[in-house]
Amino acid sequence: MPETTPVVEMRNIKKNFAAVQALRGVDLVLHHGEVLGLVGDNAAGKSTLMKVLSGAYIPDEGEILIEGRKAHLTDPLHARRLGIEMVYQDLALANNLDVTSNVFLGREAVSTQLGSFGVLDSRHMEKEAKRLLDRLKIEIPSVRLLVERLSGGQRQSVAIARAMAFNSKVIIMDEPTAALSVAAISKVLDLVRELKAQGASIIVISHRLEDIYSVSDRLMVMRNGRKVRDCPVAGDIDDFRERVVAYMIGARDDFADAVAV
């Protein structure tokens, strides 16, 4: 065993959809305070792997350990209770509600315990939302703004802040920089670094290799439902890009050999 238990360990995960083998025995390790970049071409299996980790899919084979303890994730809420938060690509925000309501969506604070008829503790939630945004250095004029009035980058920040709001251990981000302006991308990447600095463990799925390069500690490449490369992010960006693309498209495929040796 390594000196510290990884926050997440996935072993030999397999998942089939009818005749399609989406995941053919994938291992994944995420350490505390680490940012792991997950790349691969379309249909490489990275989203499927993350849906397994976030509880949306139940794997056919393999096991998941959260902080060394075996977990059988049955649905996204279960995963969430174990501290695994997913930031979806379409953000899963209710645009008609304000920032506070979205941060607390489905986990509202109440001043009177009456189940669904519990009375919302709005001021407490506003205060906490404001504190959360300040802590993450997210610049949004007011937590009372409706999400539909925010820019794309601000919305992404709200979605990420929500994932951080409830003492989560692992945050999975699906294409956090897709469809954003250059300025907004750099803010979101700053936010990822800030989360890391505050101790979060993060998995970032992205097509933008320069983003992965700039925030990740380690990189995992997937192709055809397999892990084809797992290495620290290092070296020169052009060199890095060239190597990663080679693994993504299958021009190089020596991972299994390297492990076997």
Next chain:
Amino acid sequence: MSFKDILKKQQHNIREYGMYIAFVVIVVFFAITTKGLFVSSRNIGNLVNAMSYIAVLAVGMTLVIVIRHIDLSVGYLAGFLGAIAAIAIKYWHLPLYATIPLVLVIGLCAGLLTAFLVAQMKIPAFVATLAGWLGYRGALQLATRSKGTIIIENDVFNALGNGFIPDIPGIAFLPGIHKVTLLLGLLAIILFIRGEISSRQKTKAYHFEVLTMNMFIVKLVFISAVIGVITWVLAGYQGLSWAAVILIFVVLLYSYITTKTVIGRHIYAVGGNPEAAQLNGISVKRITFFVFGSMGLLTALSGMLYASWLRSATTIAGQGMEFDAIAAAFVGGVAVAGGVGKVTGSILGALVMASLTNGMNLLGWDISIQYIVRALVLAGAVIFDVATRNRGK
């Protein structure tokens, strides 16, 4: 802060203010053209009674539209449930304390049946409730076939739609003025001001922004004055009607549920983005059952108010009420796309539409012209709504 800044800050409220202004314009217009008849105590009292059953439906319809559905069945369902109430009283000789809960329970079941079709069987609400529209129409005709119009002779039941709350007898002070109504109005003003002040203090304690003191006082004085004037006008006739009491209760209850409770927040979340709501652990199915269940319950209430108001159940009771309720909601700022709309807005919408009908009737306008005017108001309100919302973005 200059006045312009205040306006800018309040821009997202501009459509709400627009509606209040439109309402005031309508009232002033009819007050002048009818030489004061429109704002007479007696007419306002009648107006409130005549709109109450539509307004109750509009409250339920607001939530249905907020979660992106529609309910076309409520008109005939209200008619059918009114007939059940009439039959229960007249032929089954049930006491009121059994009749009213019975009808409410049947209404609730009808609402849950719609919810089952929509949430469980995945039938579009438009189709499911169109089937309900046909079905309840048939049920209403079946229920009233042998007897035709059923006259209700229960005074207590009829008081729901026609009666007024009692006054304290034997007070010489202010003769001809309904004292209990005045007291209730005064109480409402006191509660309103107390609530606003405590809310402002709490918000301030958390270092959040509040209105400036001057604006705050203007708001308090204005709303208190409105409540005061309405109270005074109503007290000048026979006071507050039971229908108005029921309506106020429904509005307060639903305003509270939609703005202050967890389920209210979840209803709007489902309306804004059902997928997001589901991903965040909100059961869209549960919300759908709750909203249609409440719609059924309010439909039962509306049906009884209507039967009580007419003192009878007829074979065509409830015809077109669903469209009046839907129109009231849209005039009141509920968005067709879902997620947006307040209960208080829909009540104002119902009030606007009822005032138009009432005022035009007083002026003796041709019924065909009345329909066209209401059409223009409905279309105009939604155009204004869409325009302000787009500009806000």
